Amino acid sequence: MARDKSTVSEAVIRRLPKYYRYLIEMEKNGLERISSKELSQRMGLTASQIRQDFNCFGGFGQQGYGYNISELRHEIQKILGLTGKYNVIVIGAGNLGQALANYSGFEKEGFHIRALFDINPRLIGMAIRGIDIMDIDTIEEYVKEHSVQIGAICTPKEKGQEVADRLIRCGIKGIWNFAATDLTVPNDVIVENVHLSDSLYTLSFRMSDASR
Numbered sequence: 644m645a646r647d648k649s650t651v652s653e654a655v656i657r658r659l660p661k662y663y664r665y666l667i668e669m670e671k672n673g674l675e676r677i678s679s680k681e682l683s684q685r686m687g688l689t690a691s692q693i694r695q696d697f698n699c700f701g702g703f704g705q706q707g708y709g710y711n712i713s714e715l716r717h718e719i720q721k722i723l724g725l726t727g728k729y730n731v732i733v734i735g736a737g738n739l740g741q742a743l744a745n746y747s748g749f750e751k752e753g754f755h756i757r758a759l760f761d762i763n764p765r766l767i768g769m770a771i772r773g774i775d776i777m778d779i780d781t782i783e784e785y786v787k788e789h790s791v792q793i794g795a796i797c798t799p800k801e802k803g804q805e806v807a808d809r810l811i812r813c814g815i816k817g818i819w820n821f822a823a824t825d826l827t828v829p830n831d832v833i834v835e836n837v838h839l840s841d842s843l844y845t846l847s848f849r850m851s852d853a854s855r
């Protein structure tokens with residue numbers, strides 16, 4: 644029986660997308676099943692770690708058989724909530740907002756960027772890959788008319804909280820926050836912060852003498 648999601652540790656949650664990526668790749672390459680030992684070698688984890696992770700969701704795989712790749716991929720896809728469709732709006736249509744809108748890859752997993760919003764009159768009225776940049780002052784009306792689950796904040800960090808408050812007032816429950824500021828939100832709103840620089844700092848650490 645799968646455990647309550649809220650009791651699953653952050654570390655396990657962070658590993659799930661990696662499992663999912665690896666499984667998709669193996670499936671694409673025509674692999675049907677994999678032993679826990681081989682999966683662990685490919686992923687750089689121990690077999691027992693993988694078993695423990697999967698046990699959080701009731702456990703998958705069979706002794707002596709290993710894992711059926713497509714079944715496991717499907718289970719993890721469900722756990723990650725990637726079987727549905729999400730409508731996403733982007734607030735701040737500058738460099739980053741436009742780059743997100745220009746990337747079509749999110750759509751494959753059900754994340755559809757439907758509109759961008761900005762305050763800059765020079766941007767309003769333009770479109771990125773066919774996605775309109777709209778006046779931020781029309782956001783309430785837009786969200787009322789379209790079902791929007793996720794708002795991506797790509798404004799300067801000083802505007803992050805104000806934009807988040809506005810999204811929350813519109814009823815949006817998922818915030819993908821790129822602005823480098825910690826947001827205060829009610830309990831029923833989920834924020835996922837993205838810090839590309841954290842990843843760069845990790846790279847730098849690994850390259851530096853301190854890590855050797």
Ligand code: NAI
Binds near residue numbers: 734737740760762796
């Ligand atoms: P940018 O200056 O090109 O774009 C910001 C846009 O936000 C502008 O078009 C501006 O008119 C708009 N804006 C400002 N206030 C607004 C408001 N109240 N409502 C709607 N739109 C508003 O900046 P860039 O390079 O696109 O970066 C955007 C944000 O993302 C910054 O906070 C930056 O620090 C952050 N960033 C974060 C990264 C990460 O890994 N988390 C990576 C790169 C940038």
